[in-house]
Amino acid sequence: MxxxxxxxxxxxxxxWRHGIATGIELLFPGRGAELLEVYNRIEPQVQAEQPVRRYREVLAESLRRTAAEAGVELVPDDASVLGTGLPYxxxxxxxxxxxxxxxxxxxxxxxxxxxxxxxxxxxxxxxxxxxxxxxxxxxxxxxxxxxxxxxxxxxxxxxxxxxxxxxxxxxxxxxxxxxxxxxxxxxxxxxxxxxxxxxxxxxxxxxxxxxxxxxxxxxx
Known part of the structure; x- marks a missing residue:
């Protein structure tokens, strides 16, 4: 059998935690650990809203909402940083x-x-x-x-x-x-x-x- x-x-x-925090740190130095906790709460909500959404887009949308909640400015093209870094x-x-x-x-x-x-x-x-x-x-x-x-x-x-x-x-x-x-x-x-x-x-x-x-x- x-x-x-x-x-x-x-x-x-x-x-995963290191990957998310490091990606955030690239954009917002000194805020990686703090914003990781916000991101960790938001990502399951994004996944549940549209279950067919690709994970690369889940990462980007979760980061957009994390930045908005934290009151930090996310350059639109920078939302792809997590999907780009994930293989590493x-x-x-x-x-x-x-x-x-x-x-x-x-x-x-x-x-x-x-x-x-x-x-x-x-x-x-x-x-x-x-x-x-x-x-x-x-x-x-x-x-x-x-x-x-x-x-x-x-x-x-x-x-x-x-x-x-x-x-x-x-x-x-x-x-x-x-x-x-x-x-x-x-x-x-x-x-x-x-x-x-x-x-x-x-x-x-x-x-x-x-x-x-x-x-x-x-x-x-």
Whole structure:
């Protein structure tokens, strides 16, 4: 039986917060960390308004609204800075060893990502570990925490609770829908957030002990 380990990408494998804050910092020096928190609140609203909107445009529109709320002037052409920089956002140092170890343990790997096909393609080259399947927001016409990524993956690859573990950092975008769909799940709580940990089958601060945890969750 094929065993699947699916991942969210940005926030779990790639440092999304660093990428957003650094892009903002290029335009508004000294304001990156502050405006990141505004952006982090606005982006899910933009995604929910028009689920078919491409992620590159979600990034741009979210930045426009962030600048407007913060009262800073955004030159119109500068709204593209986040989409332009995304392919260079850093991969967390624990990612390549963990993904490699999972493959060596017999798991196939997939990404369920709130991203466009072209952008995730650029990102995958930096993961430097083969990914078997990618399901994007562009593919399904919606953004997590909607269920379409999960249902498309399940129907396309015969993935069920018996052969599938989902691993992700976002409690809202990934743990909540995975619980609702009864998918085994590991919450990577990289930022020591105080969300309810009981909705996950396991909680880790990073990917350092991932293989043993995934194996244990799968067997439970």
């Amino acid at each position: 094929t065993r699947w380990a699916t991942f969210d990408c940005f926030g779990t494998l790639v440092d 956002w850093p991969v967390f140092p624990d990612v390549r060893p963990a993904l490699t170890a999972l493959r060596e343990a017999g798991w196939r790997l997939a990404l369920l990502t709130n991203c466009d096909r072209d952008l995730i393609g650029e990102t995958q080259r930096r993961l430097a570990v083969p990914i078997d399947v990618t399901v994007t927001a562009e593919d399904v016409g919606s953004y997590k925490p909607g269920h379409a990524h999960f249902t498309r993956f399940a129907s396309s690859f015969d993935a069920t609770r018996e052969n599938w573990v989902h691993i992700a950092q976002s409690h809202l975008h990934d743990m909540v829908p995975a619980q609702a769909l009864d998918i085994r799940r590991v919450w990577i709580n990289r930022h020591a957030e105080d969300h309810d940990p009981s909705i996950a089958d396991a909680v880790l601060p990073g990917l350092g002990d991932l293989v043993a945890t995934v194996e244990r969750v799968h067997a439970s």
